[in-house]
Amino acid sequence: MDFGDATFVIVLIGLSYSAWVINNWIRAKNGYPLEDEFGGKTERSDTVETKALRQENRQLHDKLDAMQDRMVVLEKIVTDRGYSLHDEIEALRDRQPNNGVPLNVKYGEKA
Incomplete structure (x- = not known):
């Protein structure tokens, strides 16, 4: 060429x-x-559909922010309460049972 x-x-x-x-x-x-x-x-130019989608997006972002705040609170509860819960379970294991009727059932036996 x-x-x-x-x-x-x-x-x-x-x-x-x-x-x-x-x-x-x-x-x-x-x-x-x-x-x-x-x-x-x-x-x-924004159409009605675009405006509705932007508003829904804004609402979902606000909802997500609220959920994240709740998640932070739940994480604090779980982590702060986790150690004491473990201690309470161990204390219950160490305590001798003083009431109830023993069943004298061994693990693995059929009734």
Whole structure:
């Protein structure tokens, strides 16, 4: 192909235009502002559906923050209470039973 030929110039312009169209298609698909032919940006207008999704997203983030706060409190309860609970269980194991009737059943025997 001869670089001075008009065909090369037309192919180059076609490739540039195609790349611009593909670039704008990708930007529109992902919600970015679009470029016009003079390099300016065109913002997308929010639709009713987009506004509803943003509000739902905000509510879910608030709910998640509240759940994280609750999780922190529960973790503190479990970790602070865990050691004393272990001590209480061991104290119950060490204590001799003083009431009830022994069953005299050995492990592994059938009744």
